[in-house]
Amino acid sequence: MIEFQDVSFVHQNGVIALDRVSVKIEAGETVAIVGENGAGKTTLVKHVTGLLKPSTGSVLVDGIDTRASSTAALSRKVGVAFQNPDHQLFSESVEEEMAFALRNFGFTAELVENRVSWGLRLFGLEEYRKSSPLVLSGGEKKRLTLACIMAWDPDVVILDEPTVGQDAIQKEKLTGTIRMLGSTGKTVIVVSHDIEFLWPIQPRVVVMKEGRILGDGPASRLMQERELLSSARVAQPQLVAFYQALDPRPKDPFVDPLEARRWVAGRAEIT
Amino acid sequence: MMWLSGGFIFRRGTSVYHRLDPRVKLLISSLMFVTTLLVRSLYELAMVIAFMVAVAAVATVLRRVARTMALTFIFSTVIFVLNLIVTKNLETSALYAVRFVAIVVSTSLFFITTSPDELEQVMKTFRLPRDVVFAFVTAVRFIPVMMLDTLQIMDAQKSRGLELEKGNIIRRVRNMIPVLIPLVVNSVVRSGELAEAMESRAYGAVRRPTSLVEYKASWADKVVAFAAVAIFVLTAYSFYFVLPTTVL
Known part of the structure; x- marks a missing residue:
């Protein structure tokens, strides 16, 4: 479990990035953090890995205060895929890149080999095993960063803006990956502007603005709160906006995103 | 690391010093630089550093100049130790070490109060090749x-x-x-x-592109430039002909 207890974070230049944030994320939850640029989303998740330490308050990861632990130690529990994969790729080959963290954590050579092979298969990167990670496409690099994390099997996976620079197919694959992570009991935290990407996943959504939490709840409810989203400068999913524009009758069930097409077709017939 | 780097990175300011013509700021920094090379005792060097601190106070960048000094600490320690081994003279070694700090501070004062755009204009004034100016300014930026x-x-x-x-x-x-x-x-x-x-x-596409901003020194800039040169001449004169010094 991850727990933020009244956490504030002030940058060296005096800017308040987090302002008395309190939030609990249970093990196995999939949580999306949304908000405009500078809302404090990335600052929030950097506290989970211990890359940033709170100015006041405390952050607990499985009961461990992040201030009492190094990032390297916390990263055994928490894996982060940063926005720009070029910020981490450096090895001569894809397999070496994947093995980097495993060796840092002291895995045996046999286990490293097994985990690397498993990760490459899982993310469809086997053919690039001996290639330089620097020659991969943007989508492949992103998948490689995810594979690198999955290889050491952390309990918490954080994805910071995973859809940046990804085409539609890659986004769909990412959706599948996040669902898969959720189904295997991982805690998944996704930081994203991309509401259309988040909507099918139906995560718990935390809306942030100016370092504060404006809203927290299931996507199906929170995404209907137009005023809240508007004040946080977050767009509504098109399906929800469309549904609200249709002026639904009280009897209409709110649509499950997977049933959307059938619902819209039924509604059109009624009209 | 970001804290230390702040000692060389430009940030916009509204002080009188920030508003000076960049060529005048370059002149002041250059004169301070040359003065540090002219000093022959720790006493004189202390006077030069006190002047630099005063300039930093006028420019409201005292804290950032302190960062510059912190950044140079390791190098100046190395200079001190090496000189001490070679010359076996404590004062000479200290002079070289502190002089290094003063040289860096004089340069830093120019860079932390001059924007890359202003820097570009200064370099163009000296009619340096455009590619050289662009490469240098881009590197700074x-x-x-x-x-x-x-x-x-x-x-x-x-x-x-x-x-x-x-x-x-x-x-x-x-x-x-x-x-x-x-x-x-x-x-x-x-x-x-x-x-x-x-x-x-x-x-x-063209050999000599036009500039968006053409700098023209105001009377205030000219007064400051004249004062800087006058202070430099007086200081240099006093170092060599008035103050008692130990020639190293």
């Missing part, structure tokens, strides 16, 4: 970007279990490889992208 990149790369690698602060010096240097390689690769990629973006916006 990208220092904060590189610093940010470095921090982000360090964060990414620390999140993969890399301990940058652990181990002996050799291990620490080796641990920097996962940081340096992405930094260099990103910089090379960025420079290629920048070159393409510049060419697509007609960089090099």
Whole structure:
């Protein structure tokens, strides 16, 4: 479990990035953090890995205060895929890149080999095993960063803006990956502007603005709160906006995103 | 690291010093630089540093100048120790070490109060080749970007279990490889992208492009420049003909 207890974070230049944030994320939850640029989303998740330490308050990861632990130690529990994969790729080959963290954590050579092979298969990167990670496409690099994390099997996976620079197919694959992570009991935290990407996943959504939490709840409810989203400068999913524009009758069930097409077709017939 | 780098990175300010013509700021920094080379005793050097601190106070960048001094501490310590071994003279060694700090501060005062745009104009005034000016100004402009990149790369690698602060010096240097390689690769990629973006916006299409801003020194700039030269001449004169000094 991850727990933020009244956490504030002030940058060296005096800017308040987090302002008395309190939030609990249970093990196995999939949580999306949304908000405009500078809302404090990335600052929030950097506290989970211990890359940033709170100015006041405390952050607990499985009961461990992040201030009492190094990032390297916390990263055994928490894996982060940063926005720009070029910020981490450096090895001569894809397999070496994947093995980097495993060796840092002291895995045996046999286990490293097994985990690397498993990760490459899982993310469809086997053919690039001996290639330089620097020659991969943007989508492949992103998948490689995810594979690198999955290889050491952390309990918490954080994805910071995973859809940046990804085409539609890659986004769909990412959706599948996040669902898969959720189904295997991982805690998944996704930081994203991309509401259309988040909507099918139906995560718990935390809306942030100016370092504060404006809203927290299931996507199906929170995404209907137009005023809240508007004040946080977050767009509504098109399906929800469309549904609200249709002026639904009280009897209409709110649509499950997977049933959307059938619902819209039924509604059109009624009209 | 970002704290230390603040000693050389320009930030907008509204002080009188910030508003001076960049050529005057360059003149003041150059004169302070030359004066540090003229000093022959710690006493004189203390006077020069006191003057620099006063300039920094006028420019409201005292804290940032303190960072510059902190940044030079390691190098000046090395200079002190090496000189002490060679000359076996405590005062000479201290003079060289502190002089190094003063030289860096005089340069830093110019860079932290002069924007890259102003720097470009200054270099153009000296009719330096356009490509040289562009390369230099771009390098200065990208220092904060590189610093940010470095921090982000360090964060990414620390999140993969890399301990940058652990181990002996050799291990620490080796641990920097996962940081340096992405930094260099990103910089090379960025420079290629920048070159393409510049060419697509007609960089090099004309030999002497016009400038958006043409600097013209005001009477206040001229007064400050004259005062700076006068102070320099008086200081240099007093160092050699008035103050009792130990010639090193």
